Structure formats: C-alpha cells, structure tokens
Amino acid sequence: MAGVALLALLGAATPASAHNTxxxxxxxxxxxxxxxxxxxxxxxxxxxxxxxxxxxxxxxxxxxxxxxxxxxxxxxxxxxxxxxxxxxxxxxxxxxxxxxxxxxxxxxxxxxxxxxxxxxxxxxxxxxxxxxxTAAPASDSSGGIPVWVWIIAAVVLLGVGVTVALRMGSSGEDKKS
Structure with a gap:
C-alpha cells in the first residue's frame, strides 16, 4: 500500500524548470x-x-x-x-x-x-x-513541486506504513492464540 502511494507520488512529480541561459x-x-x-x-x-x-x-x-x-x-x-x-x-x-x-x-x-x-x-x-x-524579486513559482509538499507526503507515507505494519502485526498475533 505504502509502495503504491510512493510510486503514485513519484510518477506525478514534474521536473523543475531550468533558469534561462x-x-x-x-x-x-x-x-x-x-x-x-x-x-x-x-x-x-x-x-x-x-x-x-x-x-x-x-x-x-x-x-x-x-x-x-x-x-x-x-x-x-x-x-x-x-x-x-x-x-x-x-x-x-x-x-x-x-x-x-x-x-x-x-x-x-x-x-x-x-x-x-x-x-x-x-x-x-x-x-x-x-x-x-537591486533586490531579487520575490517568487516561489519555480515550476517544480515545493519542498513542503514532499515533506507532508513523506509524513503521510510514513504514517500509512506504520499503521499497516501495526495492523498486520496485531492480526498475526490473534491467529496464533
């Protein structure tokens, strides 16, 4: 489950635009x-x-x-x-x-x-x-995905992974009893 979510996130990633040359x-x-x-x-x-x-x-x-x-x-x-x-x-x-x-x-x-x-x-x-x-113009529109999106996605994926692992571990203990 977590692997599928990670692949979906990586597949949706777009490359960052390069600066003008x-x-x-x-x-x-x-x-x-x-x-x-x-x-x-x-x-x-x-x-x-x-x-x-x-x-x-x-x-x-x-x-x-x-x-x-x-x-x-x-x-x-x-x-x-x-x-x-x-x-x-x-x-x-x-x-x-x-x-x-x-x-x-x-x-x-x-x-x-x-x-x-x-x-x-x-x-x-x-x-x-x-x-x-001259000061640099303020702009967050890099054309790529902002870092905070990746951080939130990583936290969500970690939470899903831990939840799945805990449920699988607890259901395995029930069958042994």
Missing part, C-alpha cells in the same frame, strides 16, 4: 568595436518574463552609465537603447532578468571600444540601477 549578445563577450552600438541586445534560450523588473546597465571605463531608455522584452530577447559611447576602453554590460522559471538570472558581458566616441554618460539618477544594487 544567455545564447548570444550584441555586442558579444570580448568584442573589439571601433564604433559604439546603438542598443544592447541579449538573446536567451527561453522566454523572459516581462514583469517590469528586468534590468540592463552599461558602465564605461570612466564609471559612467550609458543606457538611454527603458529595457524592452520581446519573448526571449531583452534589449535597451544606448547613448553614443564616449571614452575608449572596456565597457561592462550587467544584466538581471526574470527567468521563465521565476528566478533571477544575472551576468556581465565585457566589450572594448577601441576608438573614443563623442558621447557623454547619463546621470546616475536617469539610468537603471545596476543588477547588483
């Missing part, structure tokens, strides 16, 4: 660019949740912020417009997105501007917060 970016990791791009575009392997919490920040070699507008989500593509870039050097794209399974995913991508541009960075107040400065 970055498939490509424009600019690409390690790119050497003579001219700055007008947008940052990130492509993922799964749809990104458009919950208004997705962020992209681009920090220049001078510490200036270069994002020039809101982050846009279109299925599995997340993008944001850039100001014309300024000083030559390494730029860091930091992003934090809400994965299809409800968990945040963050990463940094580095590229180099080989020739100085004419742009000036935006003010810190006008740009998005960097991914490290």
């Amino acid at each position: 970055l498939v490509s970016s424009d600019p690409a990791e390690g790119a050497q660019l003579e001219e700055g791009p007008s947008r940052v575009t990130l492509t993922f392997d799964q749809t990104v949740q458009d919950a208004g919490v997705n962020q992209i920040a681009v920090t220049g070699p001078d510490g200036g912020q270069w994002i020039d507008g809101d982050v846009e989500v279109d299925s599995n593509v997340v993008s944001a417009p850039l100001r014309p870039l300024g000083p030559a050097g390494e730029y860091i794209i930091g992003f934090r997105i809400l994965s299809a399974d409800g968990h945040p995913v963050e990463k940094e991508i580095r590229f180099t501007l080989t020739k100085a541009g004419t742009g000036t960075p935006g003010s810190a107040a006008a740009t998005e917060a960097s991914p490290d400065d």
